[in-house]
Amino acid sequence: MAQKIPYKIYLSEDELPKQWYNVRADMKIKPAPLLNPATGKPVTLEELSNIFCTELAKQELNNDDAYIDIPEEIQSFYKMYRPSPLTRAYFLEKALGTPAKIYYKFEGNNTSGSHKLNSSIAQAYYAKQQGLKGVTTETGAGQWGTALAMACSYFGLDCKVFMVKCSYEQKPFRREVMRTYGANVTPSPSETTEVGRKILEEFPGTSGSLGCAISEAVEAAVTNEGYRYVLGSVLSQVLLHQSIIGLEAMAACDKYDIKPDIIIGCAGGGSNLGGLISPFMGRKLRGEADYRFIAVEPASCPSLTRGKYAYDFCDTGKVCPLAKMYTLGSGFIPSPNHAGGLRYHGMSSVLSELYDEGLMEARSVEQTSVFAAAQQFARIEGTLPAPESSHAIRAAIDEALKCKETGEEKTILFGLTGTGYFDMVAYQKFNDGVMTDYIPTDDDLAKGFANLPEVK
Amino acid sequence: MAQKIPYKIYLSEDELPKQWYNVRADMKIKPAPLLNPATGKPVTLEELSNIFCTELAKQELNNDDAYIDIPEEIQSFYKMYRPSPLTRAYFLEKALGTPAKIYYKFEGNNTSGSHKLNSSIAQAYYAKQQGLKGVTTETGAGQWGTALAMACSYFGLDCKVFMVKCSYEQKPFRREVMRTYGANVTPSPSETTEVGRKILEEFPGTSGSLGCAISEAVEAAVTNEGYRYVLGSVLSQVLLHQSIIGLEAMAACDKYDIKPDIIIGCAGGGSNLGGLISPFMGRKLRGEADYRFIAVEPASCPSLTRGKYAYDFCDTGKVCPLAKMYTLGSGFIPSPNHAGGLRYHGMSSVLSELYDEGLMEARSVEQTSVFAAAQQFARIEGTLPAPESSHAIRAAIDEALKCKETGEEKTILFGLTGTGYFDMVAYQKFNDGVMTDYIPTDDDLAKGFANLPEVK
Numbered sequence: 041m042a043q044k045i046p047y048k049i050y051l052s053e054d055e056l057p058k059q060w061y062n063v064r065a066d067m068k069i070k071p072a073p074l075l076n077p078a079t080g081k082p083v084t085l086e087e088l089s090n091i092f093c094t095e096l097a098k099q100e101l102n103n104d105d106a107y108i109d110i111p112e113e114i115q116s117f118y119k120m121y122r123p124s125p126l127t128r129a130y131f132l133e134k135a136l137g138t139p140a141k142i143y144y145k146f147e148g149n150n151t152s153g154s155h156k157l158n159s160s161i162a163q164a165y166y167a168k169q170q171g172l173k174g175v176t177t178e179t180g181a182g183q184w185g186t187a188l189a190m191a192c193s194y195f196g197l198d199c200k201v202f203m204v205k206c207s208y209e210q211k212p213f214r215r216e217v218m219r220t221y222g223a224n225v226t227p228s229p230s231e232t233t234e235v236g237r238k239i240l241e242e243f244p245g246t247s248g249s250l251g252c253a254i255s256e257a258v259e260a261a262v263t264n265e266g267y268r269y270v271l272g273s274v275l276s277q278v279l280l281h282q283s284i285i286g287l288e289a290m291a292a293c294d295k296y297d298i299k300p301d302i303i304i305g306c307a308g309g310g311s312n313l314g315g316l317i318s319p320f321m322g323r324k325l326r327g328e329a330d331y332r333f334i335a336v337e338p339a340s341c342p343s344l345t346r347g348k349y350a351y352d353f354c355d356t357g358k359v360c361p362l363a364k365m366y367t368l369g370s371g372f373i374p375s376p377n378h379a380g381g382l383r384y385h386g387m388s389s390v391l392s393e394l395y396d397e398g399l400m401e402a403r404s405v406e407q408t409s410v411f412a413a414a415q416q417f418a419r420i421e422g423t424l425p426a427p428e429s430s431h432a433i434r435a436a437i438d439e440a441l442k443c444k445e446t447g448e449e450k451t452i453l454f455g456l457t458g459t460g461y462f463d464m465v466a467y468q469k470f471n472d473g474v475m476t477d478y479i480p481t482d483d484d485l486a487k488g489f490a491n492l493p494e495v496k
Numbered sequence: 497m498a499q500k501i502p503y504k505i506y507l508s509e510d511e512l513p514k515q516w517y518n519v520r521a522d523m524k525i526k527p528a529p530l531l532n533p534a535t536g537k538p539v540t541l542e543e544l545s546n547i548f549c550t551e552l553a554k555q556e557l558n559n560d561d562a563y564i565d566i567p568e569e570i571q572s573f574y575k576m577y578r579p580s581p582l583t584r585a586y587f588l589e590k591a592l593g594t595p596a597k598i599y600y601k602f603e604g605n606n607t608s609g610s611h612k613l614n615s616s617i618a619q620a621y622y623a624k625q626q627g628l629k630g631v632t633t634e635t636g637a638g639q640w641g642t643a644l645a646m647a648c649s650y651f652g653l654d655c656k657v658f659m660v661k662c663s664y665e666q667k668p669f670r671r672e673v674m675r676t677y678g679a680n681v682t683p684s685p686s687e688t689t690e691v692g693r694k695i696l697e698e699f700p701g702t703s704g705s706l707g708c709a710i711s712e713a714v715e716a717a718v719t720n721e722g723y724r725y726v727l728g729s730v731l732s733q734v735l736l737h738q739s740i741i742g743l744e745a746m747a748a749c750d751k752y753d754i755k756p757d758i759i760i761g762c763a764g765g766g767s768n769l770g771g772l773i774s775p776f777m778g779r780k781l782r783g784e785a786d787y788r789f790i791a792v793e794p795a796s797c798p799s800l801t802r803g804k805y806a807y808d809f810c811d812t813g814k815v816c817p818l819a820k821m822y823t824l825g826s827g828f829i830p831s832p833n834h835a836g837g838l839r840y841h842g843m844s845s846v847l848s849e850l851y852d853e854g855l856m857e858a859r860s861v862e863q864t865s866v867f868a869a870a871q872q873f874a875r876i877e878g879t880l881p882a883p884e885s886s887h888a889i890r891a892a893i894d895e896a897l898k899c900k901e902t903g904e905e906k907t908i909l910f911g912l913t914g915t916g917y918f919d920m921v922a923y924q925k926f927n928d929g930v931m932t933d934y935i936p937t938d939d940d941l942a943k944g945f946a947n948l949p950e951v952k
Contacts, residue, residue: 418677467673
């Protein structure tokens with residue numbers, strides 16, 4: 041008789057990971073290198089160190105070391121809010137009447153409201169180590185900006201956040217949380233940067249985009265002495281830090297002999313999905329176990345399911361290195377009726393490569409069905425999920441319902457990245473029955489693809 | 497050498513309490529009985545059962561049983577979000593440079609954002625057991641309403657919430673969370689009840705008060721077939737359910753041989769403070785241990801520190817039984833510049849009696865100093881606290897700083913009741929430097945005292 045699985049599995053402090061896992065080390069085909077847009081050649085450590093902290097630039101380029109020590113100070117900070125619980129969704133299983141066993145790794149039990157803190161604290165730490173004054177970044181839905189503000193406040197670093205203008209206006213409370221942590225928040229595009237002024241001239245009245253805000257943050261970093269740019273997703277260094285999610289989840293699974301068949305995560309730039317699946321993918325790559333991995337993205341921003349695998353700009357202003365990734369084109373901006381995050385035009389190079397090799401699946405879901413899953417989950421499991429996280433909930437419920445039809449007792453693990461307390465405008469639309477769906481046409485996508493850069 | 501105390505202590509599932517603790521059983525002088533306002537005599541079970549579910553009315557009148565079994569279904573629901581962590585504030589201790597050891601029991605890791613869910617699930621359970629259609633209640637800051645909406649959604653009960661009008665307007669997102677859980681939310685005073693219409697006639701344009709909203713909710717319960725009224729604080733039954741906080745905290749302390757010297761909680765109606773201190777107070781009453789208990793209330797609504805210990809109405813409409821308690825008078829409404837909850841004119845009869853006997857201390861704090869503590873705590877311990885909880889933080893920091901002066905290594909335990917995600921308007925005022933303090937004059941208080949009922 042198997043051990044009774046508790047509702048919530050918390051690792052003890054001495055079971056917490058002391059190293060991050062770098063899935064690139066186990067990939068046979070490495071993700072394509074970042075290119076210098078000026079030369080078309082792979083960026084060097086020196087070039088990258090102008091934008092990022094040197095240690096982070098090293099991590100970005102490190103395809104070889106499978107394990108990287110988590111500095112003591114970061115381990116200590118992690119104990120402020122980790123381990124996060126691995127929760128058995130007993131209530132949801134019962135409500136669905138499914139034979140499937142459903143687990144979720146919940147990352148929302150910290151004030152940033154999401155997993156983003158796992159990487160922001162690492163990035164702030166290396167910035168502090170390098171003796172910097174501060175860092176710059178962009179934020180969309182605001183989770184990353186909040187997480188970075190918290191991390192910078194901890195290390196006494198200045199924190200300049202460029203917040204996508206429509207979010208800045210729609211989410212004044214997110215902005216206030218960042219200010220409470222001492223961050224300086226500017227709506228983007230702004231007049232404070234050259235690229236911001238240029239975008240405002242070209243598109244007066246624009247409500248901004250992540251790609252724009254990235255360009256402004258990068259410019260603010262490279263033109264201010266003692267500053268570097270930090271990013272909350274997409275980058276391989278971020279997936280490395282986020283591997284803490286998967287490592288904890290795997291340790292908890294191993295401890296209770298839980299063997300996931302399907303591992304599901306929402307995918308915007310890939311930080312949570314990559315972090316959750318990395319160590320499991322490592323086992324799959326090394327032939328030690330097999331899992332199905334499912335990336336879930338919004339039908340309104342379908343980078344993996346309808347994008348092209350090509351080199352593209354990471355930002356609208358084209359100031360960042362080129363990355364090979366599944367992309368909708370750096371000019372693609374999802375419809376304003378799309379709620380929440382997951383609006384980035386591209387996808388982590390690591391996940392793009394894994395997807396391209398068929399090691400991971402992807403599917404897209406429409407937002408009304410996502411909010412229906414969110415509401416169902418909130419009522420049954422008691423946690424009001426973020427819209428982003430709810431993409432994973434939708435797919436997990438769908439897979440569990442398939443098991444109900446087939447009678448299969450599959451084990452499903454999904455990432456519940458965060459809470460939706462700052463997304464009540466979207467919930468209100470759903471509650472009022474006025475939320476709509478949006479799927480870009482092939483013509484819409486063709487416009488984005490038209491501006492992909494030519495790379496030899 | 498003592499065992500190393502982890503940052504967070506989580507009890508395992510089999511260590512969770514299976515019974516609530518009723519401190520009244522160990523009190524030598526029992527809290528004064530509720531009186532029927534019409535007869536001036538102690539209310540009977542029958543009378544009380546017209547307002548409350550019968551089982552809850554029994555709990556309300558039960559001064560004898562020290563332990564009451566937690567029904568299996570409630571135990572199961574508790575596992576959705578409990579145990580809550582007992583956290584060692586290592587970061588705060590270091591930042592303060594205090595020799596004191598600081599612990600807090602954090603109740604904010606659930607979607608209601610506070611400890612209120614501990615009692616709402618119990619009250620909804622008994623309503624369901626009794627075959628009721630639904631329940632009615634009032635909510636001020638919105639935490640109780642959210643907690644009740646979650647509990648009713650779980651049991652499929654209808655949930656009618658009267659939300660104090662100024663909160664309804666200032667906190668549309670709280671309202672949306674309740675709606676997401678299927679609750680029906682009405683701004684109070686409203687035209688839907690007789691007492692609401694009467695109050696609106698007498699005070700046109702009033703922004704409402706808890707006392708008003710209670711009257712409306714009670715009326716809605718007694719005039720609708722199959723409904724009963726439920727309340728999130730003040731009542732002895734609520735303190736009973738909330739004893740889960742103290743029982744878990746005590747079990748965690750005992751497990752690690754932690755001996756608190758001072759136990760601190762914020763006090764509005766007393767639900768969190770009473771729940772946290774109950775089992776410890778039981779030990780003190782039985783002569784097994786000694787502790788200092790400190791109730792912290794806002795200087796703008798100082799029931800314990802400046803109130804009278806007298807029989808008073810529990811609500812503005814005077815439809816509820818009379819309770820003997822520390823009170824500012826049922827007509828007292830704190831200044832609108834007071835942020836957050838803790839605005840009730842009275843205090844739990846149990847806590848009032850304990851305070852009157854000198855078994856518990858009380859102090860009042862001003863709100864700018866409370867928000868300064870909140871911001872400090874958020875930055876150091878990583879959790880953005882609710883304004884209510886921050887009253888306890890203020891006192892805990894003050895006690896820890898005294899230890900710094902005297903060099904005493906006291907152990908301080910405080911209740912961190914919840915998170916402040918829906919209180920960003922107040923945080924914004926603080927961040928902008930425009931928050932002010934308000935202390936009622938003796939004349940202000942005299943007006944409230946003038947309307948205390950005469951009781952033989």
